[in-house]
Amino acid sequence: MNDIEIDEVATPELDDPVLIEGLPGVGHVGKLAAEHLLEEFDGELVRRVYATEFPPQVNVDDEGVAELTCAEFHAVRTDGADMLVLTGDHQAGTNAGHYKLTSTFLDVAESFGVERAFALGGVPTGELVEEYTVLGAVSDAEGKADLSDAGVEFRPDEPAGGIVGVSGLVLGLGGRRGLEAACLMGETSGYLVDPKSARAVLEVLETLLAFEVGYESLEDRAEEMEEVIGKIQEMQEGPSAADDELRYIG
Amino acid sequence: MNDIEIDEVATPELDDPVLIEGLPGVGHVGKLAAEHLLEEFDGELVRRVYATEFPPQVNVDDEGVAELTCAEFHAVRTDGADMLVLTGDHQAGTNAGHYKLTSTFLDVAESFGVERAFALGGVPTGELVEEYTVLGAVSDAEGKADLSDAGVEFRPDEPAGGIVGVSGLVLGLGGRRGLEAACLMGETSGYLVDPKSARAVLEVLETLLAFEVGYESLEDRAEEMEEVIGKIQEMQEGPSAADDELRYIG
Amino acid sequence: MNDIEIDEVATPELDDPVLIEGLPGVGHVGKLAAEHLLEEFDGELVRRVYATEFPPQVNVDDEGVAELTCAEFHAVRTDGADMLVLTGDHQAGTNAGHYKLTSTFLDVAESFGVERAFALGGVPTGELVEEYTVLGAVSDAEGKADLSDAGVEFRPDEPAGGIVGVSGLVLGLGGRRGLEAACLMGETSGYLVDPKSARAVLEVLETLLAFEVGYESLEDRAEEMEEVIGKIQEMQEGPSAADDELRYIG
């Protein structure tokens, strides 16, 4: 196969669509948020992007059918805006691969007339988050006012390590093409899949693109995660309690 | 040398041959199974595939002669079906290399008229296996009925981490070419070379392709492995017994 | 994007400019020194070099605007000499990438008429440095006399592990092109960012290129680092003091 192959599944007319990128990353925040949009708005698969930069892997679905690893674009229509949502299970495996893939993703987006993009992701805080602030970064300073109005926080020189992977390059390469791109980063511990952070990011997006979406399924996942956190805390407390007893006995 | 070089050793006429892939992987299940077919049916070497993606290595045979690392295709004729069996000592070293190599393997198979493929492998359970179930995955849902009839089990979304390497891509890239491909994965602990799991996979293949094969040599290897396992268990029990004594003395 | 893309920001006339390379490396000595020149002489950005060999990353500035990772050339004019100063946040990610990038950097330098280059860096000593010796290496033995006169020390076969990265290749590839190149390596512990070592390197450069520069801002950074070192030493002494007490009590 070629280094990159694109399957054109459908090419619907979209009205001034906005690119929403949600590939795997910190806390799976971007991926959770993007997939939530697909579920809630019944996204239509429009493109599959295969790349030799992805792991050599198939995923087996619930019918036992193997699907070659790829990134997917879905068209999503809401009352507020049309979106082209990019999701997938993998990022590229090399530096150069990230650049090549993101260039391809931006080509696809351009072919649908995209002029504006949001890269969704998480920013790790290293501790459990109580209030889910959404940090922002933009390809062009003009875009900041709208984001600030929607509750996005801009902190000088943060995130400290920059923004890496496809999200970073949607801003970096997108900006070089004249795309109006922003990154919305939900604060998250960085240790766990974080549906609450994904919700915080989506709430900003709702304001920015004037659509409305329900959060029931994300809340269910959040509750599951709370249980996981609860069990981890128990386990952490458990052994030390046991230790105490042992010390007492010994 | 070029990135990939193919030596055409022989080009026999084969009757509707089925590709059988058995490169190294979990428990060496696929490799054991494929090599067993070559031994039992006296396979005829037809192609050698050299690739700069393989390790820079020669293997020294029992005569002291060095052979450059390669993958090999053998033609195998049975009462039930003709097969083109792919074996070798290595997988590719990079993501892109896996895609390039598997594409080449599928090209070779096509040149022999292959329209159907079985990728043989193991699926790790993490514990010693008593009953050797064979899990399946297919490139197309239509292929499932025959496999189920032959005792293959389909479990939704399993294996959880997908199928990686050449086996995965025989399904993924093969499926994209219209090849009818399936993966047969014998359960195996994942810790040891597992001839019993290879036999379980071959028994499924016997049913599917209507041939018969003896298992004496695989049984011999299985017995050798049992001895190895026995010794490991002894060693694991040994020290703790010694520990007990020491504690008793101390 | 292409593997390497060069933005031509400005193309001022420079009088016999000298290339000064200061990319990240041991103790960030080269980077600190090069950036100090840019600050003190108000460098003019002339080229940005983007490369798919760099990490897929944007850095967020103090306004929240994301900038794609790149290397930059600035024109710097002093009383003594004009300079073309190369700085950036990253080196390449692969062997071949280092060669390709450095070749590009040398092409850019040539396009400005550069015939002479200084690669600035640090050489690790493994212990805190009291006197900051500057070690030298040259692409051509003829260049040694001037450097020795300026206080640069030449030690046979040092640094023992050679000079790696872009600095090494400015000498190696530059030398093959007929560029008169030298590496100036300030001794540094190797554990910390070292503004004092950067100053030692710059003082040599002042003598060689007959310019004068102030060091106030580097001194401020040096003082900050002294404080950091002080705190580290306190921490190291702290626990052992506590240990002593515990031993005393125990």
Next chain:
Amino acid sequence: MNDIEIDEVATPELDDPVLIEGLPGVGHVGKLAAEHLLEEFDGELVRRVYATEFPPQVNVDDEGVAELTCAEFHAVRTDGADMLVLTGDHQAGTNAGHYKLTSTFLDVAESFGVERAFALGGVPTGELVEEYTVLGAVSDAEGKADLSDAGVEFRPDEPAGGIVGVSGLVLGLGGRRGLEAACLMGETSGYLVDPKSARAVLEVLETLLAFEVGYESLEDRAEEMEEVIGKIQEMQEGPSAADDELRYIG
């Protein structure tokens, strides 16, 4: 620069020259042996091979002059045979790089009329070696008799892990070109630079190519290594002796 660049330093007429490869590897046996030939027979530098697959590095000589990492061919004339000796400080950094580099090395050798090659190296035993056996492997079974007569041992399927790197490919790729290639592997512990193993390999080569060479300088290096080994053994015995005392006291 190009991926590979070859400097033609000299092109002397050689009489049926034999390629001797001695790049870094186990115990530096091959490198020591090849460099010994250069020193004793006053080799003439004929080619330098630069490659972007090598580390991005310059080595600084005893004059402070930096030399870009490369592999070198020297012409060596002896009473018995002319040799083309390949040495250097590095192997390639990737699988594909090993193949590309070795292909280039074989091209250079062919341009000098080489039809026969010896790859020199070490084979690790994991323990200190008393008698330095030299193991062999050949590209063609016909070459075995001469080697056996010269004291080379052939052991079925050894070395177990095959022969990797440039040495392996001189046999593997060389054999595919019709080159008569052999690998001479001196047994060595694998933990230390081993001049004695290098001598054992050279003594075999003397017999095969009917030349004579002195070993004084290798003996000096061997004595230095004996001292190193002695010190290591002392250190190993020291603490355990101390341990015994502590136990006694305690």
